[in-house]
Amino acid sequence: MTGRDGGADLAPIGNSPVVILVRPQLAENVGAVARAMANGGLFHLRLVKPRDGWPQxxxxxxxxxADRILDAASxxxxxxxxxADLHHVFATCPRPRHIVKPVLTARGGAAELRAITGRGLGCGILFGPERAGLDNDDMARADALIRYPLNPGFMSLNLAQAVMIMAYEWWMADDGTPPRTLMTNxxxxxxxxxxxxxxxHLTAELDECGFLRNEQKRPGMVRNLRHLFERGEVTQQELRTLHGVVTELALGRKIRGRDETS
Structure with missing residues (x-):
């Protein structure tokens, strides 16, 4: 079941971790996992004894x-x-277990995965079955556990959500997107x-109309206006609009003044 038409042209980027689904139960969940993997730049999928067989x-x-991820799944x-061919393995663990291992957050795990893959080593992340998660024997194969710091009163995630969190953190660990930008079109x-x-321009018109007639308060009022425009990233288009507003207000005042004296 390979080479399907219409799938996205997904190309693996460098050495990325392998997502390993242990005894997954529903084929729909495996497909949703592939979609989440593609979102976060994870391209290698392995299935351990899927309940309903494979492919589905x-x-x-x-x-x-995200067909190509499924096409290439082993x-x-x-x-x-x-x-067997990996150098490091992490295991997601939604509940405390009686195991002595390092426990990482998704963000901490992603940082370590980046460091491992950066050295050219292979690594993978184990995700357990939908209902029960990984058992102790599964986690015994892992170097470290990954637990997500979620609301302790409700930590339930479906399989694709669990993979999506790791995929997102993996992507963000090497992403240079600024945390805040201003869209100026x-x-x-x-x-x-x-x-x-x-x-x-504004100050001249305010002087002309008498708004700044109080000489004692004038410097402070002008500073307040300056602070207003300096603290925000005003765009050139916005300034052009404001220039037009001030000009039209001044023009309207002058026209009214002529009408009153005629």
Whole structure:
């Protein structure tokens, strides 16, 4: 069941961790996992003894175009076979167990996975069956456990959600997207000279209309106006609009003044 038409052109990027689903129960969940993997740049999927066998058409219907991940997925009889060629293995663990191992958050685990793959070593992440999760024998094969710090009153995740959290953290561990940006569309942030030009325009018209007639308060009022425009990233388009507003207000005042004297 390979080479399906219409699938996304997914190309593995470097050395990424293997996602290992241990005894998955529903084909739809496997497909949803492939979709989550593709979102976060994980491309290698292994299945350990899927309940209903493999392949299953329903998985491809749930993958939303991540077909190639499913096409390349390998099936193994046990966890030992699935991890035999890997150097490091982590296991997701939703509940406390009587096991002595390092426990990482998803973010901490992703950072270690990046360091491991950066050295050219193979690594994988074990995810357990939908109902019960990994058992103690499964986790015994892992170097460390990964637990998600979620609401302790409700920590229930479906399989694809659990994979999505790790995929997201894996991606973000090497992503350079600024945490905050300002969308300016086709405009640009105004520079200090453009801001100063507008403030001079505004101040001149405020002087003309008498708004700044109190000489004692005038410096503080002008500073307050300056602070207002300086603390935000005003765009050039916004400044052009404000210039137009000030000009039209001044023009309207002058027209009213002529009408009153005529």
């Amino acid at each position: 058409e329903r998985a491809w219907r749930s993958a939303s175009g 099936v193994h009889e046990d966890v030992d076979g699935a991890v 086709e405009s640009h942030i105004a520079n200090k000279g453009e801001l100063e030009n507008f403030i001079r």
